[in-house]
Amino acid sequence: MKQIQVKLSKDQFQKLFLSAVGFIVLVYVYFSFFLGPLSSSRDSALAQIDDLQGKVADSKSELTKTAKLEKQAETATTRFAALKALSPEGAPIAWFPPRIKTFFANQDIDKATARLESNSAYKEADLASWTRYGWVIELPQADFSTLGRAIAALENGEPLLSITRINIKALSEDPQSQQVTLTASTAMVKR
Amino acid sequence: MALHLNLLHEEIREQRQRQRDPLKIGMMVLGALGALMLLYYLWNAYKVLEIRNRLGQAQHDWAKVEPKVTAAQKRSAELNGIISTTKVLDGMIDGRFFWAPFLEKLSRCVALNAQLTGIDGTVQDDGRISVSIDGLAAGREPRAAAEELRQLLLEQLGQSYREVKVEFKALEDLDTIVNIGGSNQSMARFGLNAIFSTSSAKSSPTPGPRTRNR
Numbered sequence: 001m002k003q004i005q006v007k008l009s010k011d012q013f014q015k016l017f018l019s020a021v022g023f024i025v026l027v028y029v030y031f032s033f034f035l036g037p038l039s040s041s042r043d044s045a046l047a048q049i050d051d052l053q054g055k056v057a058d059s060k061s062e063l064t065k066t067a068k069l070e071k072q073a074e075t076a077t078t079r080f081a082a083l084k085a086l087s088p089e090g091a092p093i094a095w096f097p098p099r100i101k102t103f104f105a106n107q108d109i110d111k112a113t114a115r116l117e118s119n120s121a122y123k124e125a126d127l128a129s130w131t132r133y134g135w136v137i138e139l140p141q142a143d144f145s146t147l148g149r150a151i152a153a154l155e156n157g158e159p160l161l162s163i164t165r166i167n168i169k170a171l172s173e174d175p176q177s178q179q180v181t182l183t184a185s186t187a188m189v190k191r
Numbered sequence: 192m193a194l195h196l197n198l199l200h201e202e203i204r205e206q207r208q209r210q211r212d213p214l215k216i217g218m219m220v221l222g223a224l225g226a227l228m229l230l231y232y233l234w235n236a237y238k239v240l241e242i243r244n245r246l247g248q249a250q251h252d253w254a255k256v257e258p259k260v261t262a263a264q265k266r267s268a269e270l271n272g273i274i275s276t277t278k279v280l281d282g283m284i285d286g287r288f289f290w291a292p293f294l295e296k297l298s299r300c301v302a303l304n305a306q307l308t309g310i311d312g313t314v315q316d317d318g319r320i321s322v323s324i325d326g327l328a329a330g331r332e333p334r335a336a337a338e339e340l341r342q343l344l345l346e347q348l349g350q351s352y353r354e355v356k357v358e359f360k361a362l363e364d365l366d367t368i369v370n371i372g373g374s375n376q377s378m379a380r381f382g383l384n385a386i387f388s389t390s391s392a393k394s395s396p397t398p399g400p401r402t403r404n405r
Contacts, residue, residue, distance in 0.1 A: 012211075012212075015212065015213040015214035015217070016214075016217065018214060019213060019216070019217020019218065019220070019221065020217070022217065022218075022221055023217070023220075023221055023224070026221055026224065026225060030228050030232070034228075034232050035228075035231075035232060038232065038235050038236060038239055039235070041239055042235070042238065042239045042242055045242045045243055045245075046242060048246055048249070048250075049246050049249050052246075052249040052250060052252070052253045053249060055256075055260075056249070056252055056253055056256055059256045059257075059259070059260040059263075062260055062264060062267070063260065063263050065263075065267065066263040066264075066266055066270075069271070070270065072274075073273060073274050076270075076273055076274045076277040076278075077273055079277050079281075080273045080276065080277045080280075124279055126272070126276045126278075127276060127279055127280075129276075130276075130280075144294075145298070147294070148291055148294045148295055148298065149291075151290050151291045151294065152289075152291030152292075155287070155289050155290070155291055159284045160280070160283070160284065162283070162287040162288075162314075163287075163288075163290050163314075164313065164314045165311075165312065165314070166290050166310065166311070166312045167309075167310070167311045167312075168307075168309065168310040168311075169308070169309045170307065170309065175306075187280065187283065
């Protein structure tokens, strides 16, 4: 095998070294300032495209899901609207006592009074927009069977009202009548 | 053999040296490499431009869909809220204790020779119902009349509720004599404590109009 000996002079060696340095600088500048930013820009654009395409694909399923949910929630929405409608506009203390008075008057029990005892927020997160009101309803004179019918009508007509305590005392001066105190709680929409 | 003199040998050597100049060769190589790199860069730049166009299109598509999606997400959250709130409210409604059926049962237990003077019922925190009943019983054996009421109440409540307990808290004879149906009868005052649970067997409310179809 032939050996090729290339003898470089000092000047040639310096020039060769300079060329090597130039090559390294060229490669560095090319990758750092040209190809690098271009690649990162391309990667970022591709990532954004993937992200957006994913979002668009998800959005289609989201729209379908919402449409399905809308159908499923039809009954709940109607029910919710009906329950919400049980709380008219305005402060409950303004409309609830007259409503109770009218209700019992229609049931042949006069002089019914309702007074607000307490109001508090519900602990359940789902009932954040609802408030619990505690009422004391007093019926100074009521016949037992009339009272029973009135309470049944109240329990059926006011689904959000729950009687938590009932106190019935016979009147000594009128054995046919009783004095009744009802403690009830109602759920009402915050207005 | 003719003598051949090369008088230009120095010039030729210099020319050869110039041709073999490493810096010149290096610059040529660098130039060629640079050209290749530039071509590669331009090719890449073209591709990036193409990708950017695709990105622009995707952004445009998303911009068209985004308001709908945001509205749908909002509506979805709202509907989920409505469903869960309605569920909780329905739970509250169904978990109520209905006093009217209880009062009806109680009225059925009171015989002609007994009179209730006071009823105090409470729904306890654990869902159990505690009722305190005070009254008077009359008869030859007024205590037996009171016991009959207790037994009847126990039986009646047991039909609709669970864990029913009806116990006397007080039972005492009175000196008063009452006339019932033309005969004088002695009296006793009684106090009953009734405790029962509705957790397993709920009492149904008195039938009436309801706003909800179930």
